[in-house]
Amino acid sequence: xxxxxxDKLSQGRFSxxxxxxxxxxxxxxxxxxxxxxxxxxxxxxxxxxILDELGISQKSDQKIRPLSKGKKLRLGIIGxxxxxxxxxxxxxxxxxxxxxxxxxxxxxxxxxKRYEEYLEQEDLNIELNAVCDIFDINAEKALATAGNPGxxxxxxxxxxxxxxxxxxxxxxAADDIDAVIIATPDHxxxxxxxxxxxxxxxxxxxxxxxxxVPETYAVREEVKKSGIVFQLGHQxxxxxxxxxxxxxxxxNILGKVNLIEVTTNRNSPNGAWxxxxxxxxxxxxxxxxxxxxxxxxxxxxxxxxxxWRCWWDYSTGLSGDLLTHEYDAMNQILDLxxxxxxxxxxxxxxxxDGRTVPDVLQTVFEFxxxxxxxLYSATLASSNSRGKVIMGHDxxxxxxxxxxxxxxxxSTRYGDKIKEKIxxxxxxxxxxxxxxxKVDAVTSATEQYFAGRGLLYTYRNGRRVDTSHLHIREWLxxxxxxxxxxxxxxxxxxxxxxxxxxxxxxxxxxxxxxDAENEKII
Amino acid sequence: xxxLRARSGAVAYSKSQxxxxxxxxxxxxxxxxxxxxxxxxxxxxxxxxYLLDSGWxxxxxxxxxxxxxxVLGVVDFANAWGLVLIGVSLILGLFSRPAAIGGIILLxxxxxxxxxxxxxxxxxxxxxxxxxxxxxxxxMLALAVLYVFPTGLRLGxxxxxxxxxxx
Numbered sequence: 001x002x003x004x005x006x007d008k009l010s011q012g013r014f015s016x017x018x019x020x021x022x023x024x025x026x027x028x029x030x031x032x033x034x035x036x037x038x039x040x041x042x043x044x045x046x047x048x049x050i051l052d053e054l055g056i057s058q059k060s061d062q063k064i065r066p067l068s069k070g071k072k073l074r075l076g077i078i079g080x081x082x083x084x085x086x087x088x089x090x091x092x093x094x095x096x097x098x099x100x101x102x103x104x105x106x107x108x109x110x111x112x113k114r115y116e117e118y119l120e121q122e123d124l125n126i127e128l129n130a131v132c133d134i135f136d137i138n139a140e141k142a143l144a145t146a147g148n149p150g151x152x153x154x155x156x157x158x159x160x161x162x163x164x165x166x167x168x169x170x171x172x173a174a175d176d177i178d179a180v181i182i183a184t185p186d187h188x189x190x191x192x193x194x195x196x197x198x199x200x201x202x203x204x205x206x207x208x209x210x211x212x213v214p215e216t217y218a219v220r221e222e223v224k225k226s227g228i229v230f231q232l233g234h235q236x237x238x239x240x241x242x243x244x245x246x247x248x249x250x251x252n253i254l255g256k257v258n259l260i261e262v263t264t265n266r267n268s269p270n271g272a273w274x275x276x277x278x279x280x281x282x283x284x285x286x287x288x289x290x291x292x293x294x295x296x297x298x299x300x301x302x303x304x305x306x307x308w309r310c311w312w313d314y315s316t317g318l319s320g321d322l323l324t325h326e327y328d329a330m331n332q333i334l335d336l337x338x339x340x341x342x343x344x345x346x347x348x349x350x351x352x353d354g355r356t357v358p359d360v361l362q363t364v365f366e367f368x369x370x371x372x373x374x375l376y377s378a379t380l381a382s383s384n385s386r387g388k389v390i391m392g393h394d395x396x397x398x399x400x401x402x403x404x405x406x407x408x409x410x411s412t413r414y415g416d417k418i419k420e421k422i423x424x425x426x427x428x429x430x431x432x433x434x435x436x437x438k439v440d441a442v443t444s445a446t447e448q449y450f451a452g453r454g455l456l457y458t459y460r461n462g463r464r465v466d467t468s469h470l471h472i473r474e475w476l477x478x479x480x481x482x483x484x485x486x487x488x489x490x491x492x493x494x495x496x497x498x499x500x501x502x503x504x505x506x507x508x509x510x511x512x513x514x515d516a517e518n519e520k521i522i
Numbered sequence: 523x524x525x526l527r528a529r530s531g532a533v534a535y536s537k538s539q540x541x542x543x544x545x546x547x548x549x550x551x552x553x554x555x556x557x558x559x560x561x562x563x564x565x566x567x568x569x570x571x572y573l574l575d576s577g578w579x580x581x582x583x584x585x586x587x588x589x590x591x592x593v594l595g596v597v598d599f600a601n602a603w604g605l606v607l608i609g610v611s612l613i614l615g616l617f618s619r620p621a622a623i624g625g626i627i628l629l630x631x632x633x634x635x636x637x638x639x640x641x642x643x644x645x646x647x648x649x650x651x652x653x654x655x656x657x658x659x660x661x662m663l664a665l666a667v668l669y670v671f672p673t674g675l676r677l678g679x680x681x682x683x684x685x686x687x688x689x
Contacts, residue, residue, distance in 0.1 A: 014682070022682035028548050028613050036559060111574075111589045 049422055050429050053414070054253050056244075067125065067473070070480040076130035076177040076201075078168045078192055080142035082275070083206055084133075084183035087233070088145055090468035091181070092124050095145045096154035103153055119151060121469060124476055129176045132165045134287035135305070137280050139164050167290065168192050172199045179229075179479060181472075182206060185308045186316045187295050190215035197226040202479050204472060206233040207328070208320035208499050209492040211294075213521060216496040223489045231475035231485040232492040234328040238470035241403040244432045245390075246333045253405060253430065254392025255413055257334070260374040261391070262326035264318070267383035272351055272359060273309035273321075277302045303354070310355035312507075317357030318346075319502040323376045324495050326388065327365075328487065329399070330374060331494060333390070338497050338514050339365035339374070344506035350381035363502040376502070395429065403432040497521065535676070543673045546664060547612050553661070554625060555609025561602040569598055576635040577642040584635045604628055612668075615678015622669040629662035 075091070077084055085095070102115040128146035133139040147158030165171035168188075172180065172195050179202035182192050190210045196203045203223070209232050210216045223230045236242060248254070266272060281302050288300045295313045298304060308314040309321060330336055346361035359380040366373055377386070388399040394411040398404045407414040409425040417423040471487075478485045487495075497514065501521055505512045513522045535543065561567045573588035587593050604624060611621030636644050638652035674680030 014685075018681065021677055022615075022679050024677040025544065025548055025613055025615055026679075028552070029610070032552060032555060032613070036556070040563070111585050113589075 046422060049417070053417065054248075054430055055251050056248055056253065056430060064122075064470075064473075067122065068477060068480050070125070073126045073179055073476055073479060074129045074177045075126050076132070076165075076171050076174070076180045077128065077142060077146075078132045078171060078180060078182050079184035079188070079206075080131060080133040080138045080145075081135075081183065083233075084138075084142070084181070085145075087181055087183055087204070087206075087468060087472065088128070088142075089118070090121075090466055091126065091128075091472050092121065092151070093128055093145045093148060094118065094151055095141055096148050096152060096156065097144075099148070099151060099153045117464065121466070122473070124473055126476065127160060129162050130165055130171045130174055130180075131162050132168050132171045134166075134290045135278070135281065136285040137278060166287070169195060172196050172201055177201060179203070179476075183233075185291075185314045186320055187211040187314045188293055190219050191294060193219050193230075194222050197222040197228050197230075200226060200228060202229040202475070204231045204233065204475050205492075207324045207495065208316050209496040210500075211314075211316060211320075213497070213500050213504075216493060216500065217519070219496075220489055220493045229475060229478045229485060230489045230492065231471065231478070232328075232487040232489075232495065233468075233471065234325060234332075234487045234491075234495070235467040235471040236325055236329045237332055237486040238467040238474070239329075239401065241399060241401055241432055242329055242332055245397060245399055245403050248397065248403070248405060248430065249333055249390075253395055254390060254397055255394030255408075255411065256371070257390055257392040258372050259391045260330055260334075260372065261386075261389045262323075262330065262374065262376050263386040263388070264322040264326060264376075264378045265382050265384055265386060266378075266380050271383075272380040273307055274351070274353065275306050277306050281305065307355075310351075310353070310357055312356045315357055316499060316503060317506075318359075318361040318378050318380075319344075319363065319499045319506070322378060323361075323363060323502060324499050326376060327374070327498050328491070328495050329388065330390075331491065332486070333399075334370075336367060336370065336374070336494075338494050338516065339501065340368050340516075341366040341511055341513055342498070342501035342505045343511045344502050346506060350379075358506065361502075361506065363505065365498065365502070403430075404428045405430040535671075535673075539671075540673060540676055543668065543671050544615075544677050547615065547618065547668050547673055547678075550625065550661060550664060550668070551609045551612025551614075551621075553609070554605045554612065558602050558605030558607075558609055561598075562606065567598070567602070568594065569601060570594060573597070573635065575644050577644060578634070578637050578639060580634050601628070615674035615680050616683060618674035618678060618680055619669055619672055622665045625665045626662050626669075629658050629665070633658045633662065 077088060080088070085098075088094070089098070099115070099118075102112070102118065105112045106115040127149065131139060131142035131146055133142055143162055143164055144158070146162035147160050148156075150156070150159050152159075163174070165174070171177070172192075180192075180196050182189060182196070182203060182205040184192060184206075186208060188211075189205055189208070190212070193203050193205050193209075194215075197219075210219055249257075269275075283300055286300075286305055288305070291305060292298065298313065304311060304314070309317075315321070327336075342363060342365050344361060344363040346358040348355060348358055349360045351359045361376070361378050363376045364373060365376070390397040390399070393408065394413040395405050395407045398406075405428060407418060407423050407425045407429045409418070411418070411425075414423050414425075414429070418425060423429055475485050477483075501512045501514060504521065514520075515522050570588050573584045573594075576584035587597055605628065608621045608625045608628070611617050612625070633656070636642075636658075638654060638656045640653070672680075675684065
């Protein structure tokens with residue numbers, strides 16, 4: 001270019017050649033728009049043709065109905081150990097010291113939202129009037145918790161005074177309670193539920209429902225006879241992905257299901273029920289005789305008191321503690337009912353600490369009328385994560401807090417779409433991630449990862465909520481308004497019988513059968 | 523003569539030099555625009571998970587951004603629209619030098635939140651592991667090259683709008 005040209009330019013005159021040079025790359029934008037439009041259309045067609053095929057709703061639609069107005073319900077708690085503490089928090093009562101700790105954690109780390117979320121948890125309009133724990137330290141803590149409906153720290157004065165009862169019978173006879181939460185060791189679930197029903201107190205009982213087979217019939221009969229509202233503590237009933245999974249099954253997205261695999265791996269002392277022994281535990285602070293109750297007599301043992309889950313004398317082992325959650329989830333999704341057969345194997349292969357319950361267990365349940373098997377497999381000495389998988393001829397479903405469905409490569413139903421490359425068997429055809437605005441057939445890998453790690457939670461009305469809180473809430477609402485709880489006495493009966501079948505099969509080394517007509521395990 | 527000169531008489535490029543510099547500019551622009559548009563079109567998109575997943579010494583800063591809803595809103599908005607605007611600028615060659623700087627800043631933030639250093643693990647899926655140098659860093663360096671070898675005044679709208687500029 002010559003000096004002359006430059007001068008012309010700076011005077012503002014612009015030749016055609018100059019203009020072309022200025023606009024040389026503009027067509028690239030057009031190409032981009034074209035490519036982007038095609039991609040968007042392709043994704044939309046892919047997405048909608050898959051979702052049309054599946055016929056499943058695109059909305060994450062679990063809503064909480066507003067709490068019904070009604071009188072304040074008066075509660076009691078029996079058993080204030082690890083689980084009792086958690087349940088009371090979910091009900092709205094936290095130990096002032098716990099509030100202190102989460103408050104401090106929030107101050108040190110702004111990412112720690114436990115305090116903020118706890119204050120936001122809905123007030124369930126209840127008061128806690130009675131506590132019973134046979135370990136003095138726990139009973140004292142329970143009283144402090146009951147006195148803290150305002151969710152304050154230990155610098156505040158108690159706002160309410162609950163009464164401590166030395167025995168569950170006295171508590172259940174009290175006039176100032178309507179309902180009771182039972183979070184004792186397994187061997188006490190049934191006797192206390194029975195006594196509560198006889199006293200007309202509504203019951204929220206931790207799982208498993210019973211410790212022995214005969215208790216199972218008795219509890220069902222007494223609960224039904226008394227008309228109390230019963231909720232068994234399988235809070236998974238509130239998990240949004242399970243509710244969505246049930247919808248997917250109802251729409252036959254998986255095709256014929258023949259095999260379910262559920263697993264619970266853990267690998268820590270806490271996970272293996274080797275809990276801490278409280279330094280103040282002694283014959284003086286623990287009512288040992290009452291702890292033993294219906295169990296065979298044993299001399300005082302702190303290990304047995306705090307780590308009771310390790311002994312059949314008080315526990316139902318992996319069957320009652322962990323299998324029941326998995327079974328109940330599948331019963332919720334597939335209406336399994338009680339299996340026809342159960343066989344088990346396993347052993348005490350890792351924890352040589354004197355325990356009598358196995359730390360590795362496999363139980364296979366057969367449901368011939370449903371034409372499917374359910375395999376449960378667990379170890380307490382490996383945290384290798386294996387999911388919950390429902391396997392069908394047309395697709396498989398992986399379940400956790402999220403739900404992922406992948407079409408089967410050899411599916412009949414999706415065969416054509418797989419051939420047309422509309423469905424890719426290696427990618428989810430449907431995935432549900434709680435908290436997202438909608439479900440999507442084309443989800444990014446990142447989102448799945450975060451959800452799978454539990455970084456996303458069960459949501460209601462767009463807010464993160466604790467499933468135990470929802471489960472207690474549902475129970476309280478059923479008490480106020482009538483109606484059924486989701487894990488009612490019939491579901492509880494199925495759960496307990498199923499777990500006992502697995503346990504008997506393990507202990508006796510034989511295939512156990514359920515005689516549905518006579519309602520008997522044979 | 524096989525030389526294309528800027529109007530102002532600054533450094534002259536050969537035809538092939540100019541060709542590849544412009545191709546590089548447009549390609550990076552395309553990539554930025556696509557990343558931005560994808561985020562704008564997805565109503566569920568948020569940088570929340572990515573920020574929480576940060577590693578190395580700035581981890582705390584990025585996580586604090588994620589945990590403050592107001593800040594997160596600004597970050598999401600600025601990121602998506604920043605990507606779009608930088609992309610369009612680079613493609614059109616309009617304000618292409620400031621756009622290169624903007625792109626370098628964004629890429630530096632991505633790099634610093636997830637540096638590929640030994641011992642740092644991330645949840646965000648990648649096609650493998652890098653050692654110190656990753657694609658963010660390379661794209662950032664390419665933008666730096668485009669900054670020092672500008673082409674907007676030769677092929678691009680800068681020629682029209684910034685015609686009195688000298689670079």
